[in-house]
Amino acid sequence: RTGARLDADTTARLRFLAEADRLKTELRATTLFDGSRRENSAEHSWHLALYALTLAEHAVRPVDTDRVIAMLLIHDLVEIDAGDLPIHTAASDRNAKAADEARAAARLFGLLPRDQGAALHALWTEFEAATSDDAVFAKALDRVQPVMANLATRGGTWLSYNVTRDQLETRVGDKVRRGAPALWDAILPQIDAFFTAT
Amino acid sequence: RTGARLDADTTARLRFLAEADRLKTELRATTLFDGSRRENSAEHSWHLALYALTLAEHAVRPVDTDRVIAMLLIHDLVEIDAGDLPIHTAASDRNAKAADEARAAARLFGLLPRDQGAALHALWTEFEAATSDDAVFAKALDRVQPVMANLATRGGTWLSYNVTRDQLETRVGDKVRRGAPALWDAILPQIDAFFTAT
Numbered sequence: 001r002t003g004a005r006l007d008a009d010t011t012a013r014l015r016f017l018a019e020a021d022r023l024k025t026e027l028r029a030t031t032l033f034d035g036s037r038r039e040n041s042a043e044h045s046w047h048l049a050l051y052a053l054t055l056a057e058h059a060v061r062p063v064d065t066d067r068v069i070a071m072l073l074i075h076d077l078v079e080i081d082a083g084d085l086p087i088h089t090a091a092s093d094r095n096a097k098a099a100d101e102a103r104a105a106a107r108l109f110g111l112l113p114r115d116q117g118a119a120l121h122a123l124w125t126e127f128e129a130a131t132s133d134d135a136v137f138a139k140a141l142d143r144v145q146p147v148m149a150n151l152a153t154r155g156g157t158w159l160s161y162n163v164t165r166d167q168l169e170t171r172v173g174d175k176v177r178r179g180a181p182a183l184w185d186a187i188l189p190q191i192d193a194f195f196t197a198t
Numbered sequence: 199r200t201g202a203r204l205d206a207d208t209t210a211r212l213r214f215l216a217e218a219d220r221l222k223t224e225l226r227a228t229t230l231f232d233g234s235r236r237e238n239s240a241e242h243s244w245h246l247a248l249y250a251l252t253l254a255e256h257a258v259r260p261v262d263t264d265r266v267i268a269m270l271l272i273h274d275l276v277e278i279d280a281g282d283l284p285i286h287t288a289a290s291d292r293n294a295k296a297a298d299e300a301r302a303a304a305r306l307f308g309l310l311p312r313d314q315g316a317a318l319h320a321l322w323t324e325f326e327a328a329t330s331d332d333a334v335f336a337k338a339l340d341r342v343q344p345v346m347a348n349l350a351t352r353g354g355t356w357l358s359y360n361v362t363r364d365q366l367e368t369r370v371g372d373k374v375r376r377g378a379p380a381l382w383d384a385i386l387p388q389i390d391a392f393f394t395a396t
């Protein structure tokens with residue numbers, strides 16, 4: 001576990017980890033559950049990893065929890081270069097964003113030793129594609145956590161973006177149902193209560 | 199994947215995850231790598247999980263990376279009730295803290311369905327005991343990440359706590375060496391350069 005090659009790898013990894021630190025200053029639209037401030041993408045990623053650790057039983061098909069966790073730990077790193085795009089924004093903006101994110105992924109995972117960087121880059125690509133069972137569940141968690149924050153803050157970004165009950169269903173509910181239908185069913189009463197009241 | 203029992207478990211898990219959100223407001227002594235503000239314990243836990251994901255090869259003995267990651271994701275949750283105690287504080291304060299943390303662990307992991315809560319509580323206890331290979335490596339990462347932040351900020355908490363080179367060696371270096379000696383060796387030149395200059 002020593003030698004010139006491993007020394008170079010250590011340096012590369014520490015460089016990647018120093019760069020990753022910048023995700024702590026990327027702010028999302030969503031706030032903390034206490035509404036005190038906007039959430040950053042690093043703590044969001046930690047929270048999602050905890051969601052996967054505790055909610056894997058609710059995945060629609062069996063998942064490899066450890067892979068889902070790894071996916072969620074790295075899924076937002078591209079925002080360091082490309083920024084965050086709130087989910088309730090126009091589709092045209094979302095398409096323009098994809099190229100920026102692809103470049104960001106190449107640069108950031110490229111900081112790591114080659115094989116390790118390629119493996120994490122592939123895991124990120126899998127998350128973005130959202131077709132594997134692990135990715136579909138990871139995406140469901142990424143969508144459901146802001147819902148819990150909005151419910152905790154009596155509306156949160158639903159109010160600031162004028163989100164309707166129908167828009168929530170197509171932009172968020174469909175993806176949560178796809179990966180974790182039982183989870184969506186569990187929170188539906190709270191969602192309905194909120195939108196009925198507003 | 200439905201039924202009354204699973205519904206009750208879902209509710210319990212979402213309650214735990216809402217409580218976990220509070221870790222995002224627990225501030226540590228250490229700052230971000232850009233020095234812009236103090237780091238919170240949620241984003242710190244995310245960063246450590248990334249450390250484990252990329253640096254597992256440097257563990258002194260083979261580790262189960264996924265267990266190390268799970269351990270690091272939950273290791274600071276007790277701070278929600280017990281607060282953070284910076285490493286460079288008196289030993290007497292640290293002992294008084296242990297009882298608070300044990301109570302916090304019982305309450306927080308007790309929010310989860312019984313078997314799951316017991317498993318995560320055991321993982322936290324293993325981390326605290328710092329005797330298993332996985333825990334020794336996890337502790338090494340928990341100690342080395344603030345060192346990288348202090349190096350990035352030209353001293354950071356070493357300056358605010360008047361930490362000497364010898365104190366750093368006994369409070370931090372010994373634990374990093376124990377779990378990841380190659381990692382400590384890799385950053386020693388930067389550490390020596392800093393303490394020689396001050």
Ligand SMILES: [Ca+2]
Pocket residue numbers: 066264
């Ligand atoms: Ca595994």
